[in-house]
Amino acid sequence: MTPEIAIAIFLTIATAATPLLIAALGELVVERSGVLNLGVEGMMVMGAVTGFGAAQITGSAYLGLLAAIICGALFSLLFGVLTLSLATNQVATGLSLTLLGLGASGMIGENFIGLPGIKLKAIEIPLLSDIPVIGRLLFAQDLIFYISILLTIAIWYFVFKTRAGLTLRSVGDNHTSAHALGINVLKVRYLAVMFGGACAGLAGAHLSLVYTPQWTENMTAGRGWIALALVVFASWRPLRIVAGAYLFGAVTIAQFHAQAQGVAIPSQLLSSLPYIATIIVLVLISTNKRMTMKNTPASLGKPFVPDR
Amino acid sequence: MIRIQLEKRAQHSAIFSLTSPLIALAITATLGAIMFLLLGKSPTAALYSYFIEPLTDMWSIHELMIKAAPLILIATGLSICFLSNNWNIGAEGQFILGGIFGSALPILYPEFTGPMVLPLMLIMGIIGGAAYATIPAFLKAKFSTNEILSSLMLVYVAQLFLDWLVRGPWRNPEGFNFPESRTFHADAILPEIWFASGRAHWGFAFAIIIAVLMWFVLNKTLKGFEVRVLGLSPRAGRFAGFSENKMIYTAFIVAGGLAGLAGISEVSGAIGQLRPVISPGYGFTAIIVAFLGRLNPLGIIAAGLILALSYLGGEAAQISIGVSNKVSAVFQGLLLFSVLACDTLIHYKIKIVKTMRGKAAL
Numbered sequence: 246m247t248p249e250i251a252i253a254i255f256l257t258i259a260t261a262a263t264p265l266l267i268a269a270l271g272e273l274v275v276e277r278s279g280v281l282n283l284g285v286e287g288m289m290v291m292g293a294v295t296g297f298g299a300a301q302i303t304g305s306a307y308l309g310l311l312a313a314i315i316c317g318a319l320f321s322l323l324f325g326v327l328t329l330s331l332a333t334n335q336v337a338t339g340l341s342l343t344l345l346g347l348g349a350s351g352m353i354g355e356n357f358i359g360l361p362g363i364k365l366k367a368i369e370i371p372l373l374s375d376i377p378v379i380g381r382l383l384f385a386q387d388l389i390f391y392i393s394i395l396l397t398i399a400i401w402y403f404v405f406k407t408r409a410g411l412t413l414r415s416v417g418d419n420h421t422s423a424h425a426l427g428i429n430v431l432k433v434r435y436l437a438v439m440f441g442g443a444c445a446g447l448a449g450a451h452l453s454l455v456y457t458p459q460w461t462e463n464m465t466a467g468r469g470w471i472a473l474a475l476v477v478f479a480s481w482r483p484l485r486i487v488a489g490a491y492l493f494g495a496v497t498i499a500q501f502h503a504q505a506q507g508v509a510i511p512s513q514l515l516s517s518l519p520y521i522a523t524i525i526v527l528v529l530i531s532t533n534k535r536m537t538m539k540n541t542p543a544s545l546g547k548p549f550v551p552d553r
Numbered sequence: 554m555i556r557i558q559l560e561k562r563a564q565h566s567a568i569f570s571l572t573s574p575l576i577a578l579a580i581t582a583t584l585g586a587i588m589f590l591l592l593g594k595s596p597t598a599a600l601y602s603y604f605i606e607p608l609t610d611m612w613s614i615h616e617l618m619i620k621a622a623p624l625i626l627i628a629t630g631l632s633i634c635f636l637s638n639n640w641n642i643g644a645e646g647q648f649i650l651g652g653i654f655g656s657a658l659p660i661l662y663p664e665f666t667g668p669m670v671l672p673l674m675l676i677m678g679i680i681g682g683a684a685y686a687t688i689p690a691f692l693k694a695k696f697s698t699n700e701i702l703s704s705l706m707l708v709y710v711a712q713l714f715l716d717w718l719v720r721g722p723w724r725n726p727e728g729f730n731f732p733e734s735r736t737f738h739a740d741a742i743l744p745e746i747w748f749a750s751g752r753a754h755w756g757f758a759f760a761i762i763i764a765v766l767m768w769f770v771l772n773k774t775l776k777g778f779e780v781r782v783l784g785l786s787p788r789a790g791r792f793a794g795f796s797e798n799k800m801i802y803t804a805f806i807v808a809g810g811l812a813g814l815a816g817i818s819e820v821s822g823a824i825g826q827l828r829p830v831i832s833p834g835y836g837f838t839a840i841i842v843a844f845l846g847r848l849n850p851l852g853i854i855a856a857g858l859i860l861a862l863s864y865l866g867g868e869a870a871q872i873s874i875g876v877s878n879k880v881s882a883v884f885q886g887l888l889l890f891s892v893l894a895c896d897t898l899i900h901y902k903i904k905i906v907k908t909m910r911g912k913a914a915l
């Protein structure tokens with residue numbers, strides 16, 4: 246294999262992995278605060294339609310990104326008010342966020358179907374992008390790719406190396422103790438949920454502005470759910486999410502290539518590989534019960550009602 | 554700053570447990586009216602064509618029953634899952650597998666006719682749905698794999714499997730290459746309940762009978778008690794000698810079986826052949842039905858009819874006032890949100906408190 250082909254393959258894998266990575270990183274922060282938001286798919290698809298629409302109206306893909314981030318954060322606030330202020334069941338509320346997002350995006354995007362999209366341009370970083378091989382791989386990508394890498398490092402540093410990150414983890418591990426220590430549990434969780442929403446919105450915009458620059462209904466096609474699975478797979482550790490996201494990116498790209506090569510396997514079977522891989526990975530990770538127990542935020546999914 | 558404060562009720566409110574679904578419907582209708590205003594449509598005309606017009610003639614009442622049947626069947630099964638804390642959200646896939654298994658008979662053996670065909674098809678449909686639901690159940694019981702994600706992933710796999718079947722091996726040999734199976738022969742069609750008045754088929758009767766039976770099991774038998782105890786407190790359930798693992802299988806198999814029955818009833822009663830898409834998302838809408846019915850099978854009957862109305866209303870409103878039928882999905886999402894928010898009223902008093910800035914926080 247020539248380096249040219251290897252570079253091309255890596256670039257497509259990175260494009261497939263980036264939205265998974267960003268959405269999963271956002272959800273990791275949410276779950277570290279003890280909240281399980283199953284609405285990632287809905288927030289992503291809302292980000293995708295908003296990003297596409299805003300880019301069409303303003304003519305700028307960057308304003309599209311910004312709109313998608315804001316939309317994701319506001320949309321997640323709906324989930325936040327219900328699960329945090331009204332202490333509703335997080336699983337059911339997250340599901341309804343996904344159902345609402347899929348419905349609303351379908352309605353909003355009806356007039357966008359078939360429109361030519363605006364693709365986010367690659368940014369070549371001066372000097373660095375001239376380095377052979379690595380320059381093309383890492384320093385001549387679009388803005389969202391750079392954000393995904395910086396976000397990974399920033400979230401790892403935040404969660405494990407800062408005081409605020411410790412607060413986040415304490416709220417996720419034992420909200421009653423955190424409350425007794427004077428931490429405003431609900432405030433921490435609101436911020437975490439909205440951060441997760443913003444990330445999901447950005448991830449969605451990647452789909453409609455980079456991956457396939459157009460709008461099609463349900464274009465997330467389960468990526469929000471795969472992002473949720475990645476968080477479990479990574480046992481709530483940011484750096485492991487990178488590995489997971491690129492693994493899934495590789496599976497997605499491999500099945501595309503196989504379809505294009507006309508491999509004698511039904512295309513539907515190839516298309517179902519990412520979903521089957523998700524199940525297999527979840528099973529493998531859950532067989533290691535001790536590691537799962539050790540890393541799962543202990544308050545995950547449990548509502549918290551302050552006693553005063 | 555305004556803050557919502559919850560105060561635990563000493564006992565759960567009997568009034569609100571009855572009225573909370575109604576309050577939720579009222580909130581949804583209000584939000585819907587606002588949405589129509591924003592779309593530049595008259596809210597009264599829109600809500601009328603959504604929720605009243607479909608009830609004004611016999612034809613659409615039959616359509617209502619056709620749409621309500623799968624919703625009630627699936628949601629009844631899901632109520633056992635959700636009550637026992639098993640989050641099966643893959644009913645859509647179990648519905649599809651039920652449709653596929655049941656259809657195997659008339660598609661692969663079209664020369665086999667007679668009164669035995671239909672009962673066999675229904676049984677195979679139930680087996681198909683139940684078998685597919687056993688996968689996430691097994692993974693949860695054996696490896697404690699998260700059932701939410703595994704059951705959902707299997708929906709995508711089921712959709713692709715059906716797509717492959719009707720475009721590949723099961724495509725109608727005389728069908729001019731359309732992605733459809735052969736049409737079922739007369740003995741494989743689930744008949745109408747009242748042939749003279751419209752096309753509602755026996756699926757609706759199954760749904761009502763099964764919901765009533767399930768209500769009895771859940772509320773009047775030890776098994777129903779076991780479901781609730783294991784859902785509320787697995788630890789207490791273990792002390793009572795109930796097995797969590799057995800409950801996982803029971804809940805998933807019952808829910809999958811009923812979703813499978815819904816699937817084959819829809820294919821055999823309403824469609825008459827297999828197509829690449831056999832469900833407009835019944836498996837997901839049924840989740841809303843289950844919660845709107847407060848996980849009580851009798852409530853689920855009413856909730857199923859209401860959600861079925863939202864499908865019909867979507868089509869009616871598209872024709873009469875020209876809004877997209879996608880509005881239905883928005884309505885359904887808003888409804889589930891309202892239901893969940895209103896359920897808070899049952900266990901808590903909600904107070905809106907004004908807090909001083911700075912003194913806020915705790």
